[in-house]
Amino acid sequence: MSITNQIIVPHLWFNKEAKEAIEYYLSIFKNSKLGNLSRYPSGMEPDEEGTIMYADFMLENEWFVAMDSAHTHQFNFNKAISFMINCDTQEEIDHYWEKLSAFPEAEQCGWLKDKYGISWQIVPTIMEELMEQGTEEQIDRANKATLQMKKLIIEDIKKAYDGN
Numbered sequence: 001m002s003i004t005n006q007i008i009v010p011h012l013w014f015n016k017e018a019k020e021a022i023e024y025y026l027s028i029f030k031n032s033k034l035g036n037l038s039r040y041p042s043g044m045e046p047d048e049e050g051t052i053m054y055a056d057f058m059l060e061n062e063w064f065v066a067m068d069s070a071h072t073h074q075f076n077f078n079k080a081i082s083f084m085i086n087c088d089t090q091e092e093i094d095h096y097w098e099k100l101s102a103f104p105e106a107e108q109c110g111w112l113k114d115k116y117g118i119s120w121q122i123v124p125t126i127m128e129e130l131m132e133q134g135t136e137e138q139i140d141r142a143n144k145a146t147l148q149m150k151k152l153i154i155e156d157i158k159k160a161y162d163g164n
Contacts, residue, residue: 003035003056003063004149010083011065013073014116018052018066020164021116029059030100060085082111084117090154096122097151123156130161138162 014021019037032058035056040047048054051068060066062127063116087093100122101107102115113119138161145160146152 005064006063009056009063010063011067012077012118014068015070016048016051016068018055019066022052022055022057022066023057023104030097031058031060033058033154035063036138040068050149064120075113076116078120079106079111079113079119082121084121084123086123086125088125090124092162093122093152094123094156096120102150104150108151109146109149112151122152124152124157126154127152127157135156 012021012041019104022034026034034158035058037047037055038053039050040053042049044053047068047070050068053067056063057066085096086098097112100114100120101112104115106113106119110122111119112122127142127146131139134142141163142157143156149156
């Protein structure tokens, strides 16, 4: 699979952190790889020679693009956009939570923010099954339990769903 086979590709714009961020994400996700990487040459000021002009990388078989820019801008990553990671086990949830969460005050209902300000949702795959198959009461109990959590705990969600 190549980046051109993916219709929608998230593009992350950094300020001289792109290479570090890419390496960070590649170290966290199992099925990952670096694709193309181009650096700014000299003479493209204010962009700094050697910083990332364009890079693509794959995380869990999904392509992303990243770049650095020295141009002044009044925006940053925010929680209006997040990446959702579906996890089959509590061990997976714990792994991503430990590796990605950098701001405890931003943690809520399975959402976290990493050290670059990117928001992630770490979600147990069983949630979809519970929401599709449950009664209104079961779904309400599971949702209320989830709203009380920071990192989602599969067993606690199941217990709430079951009325325990």
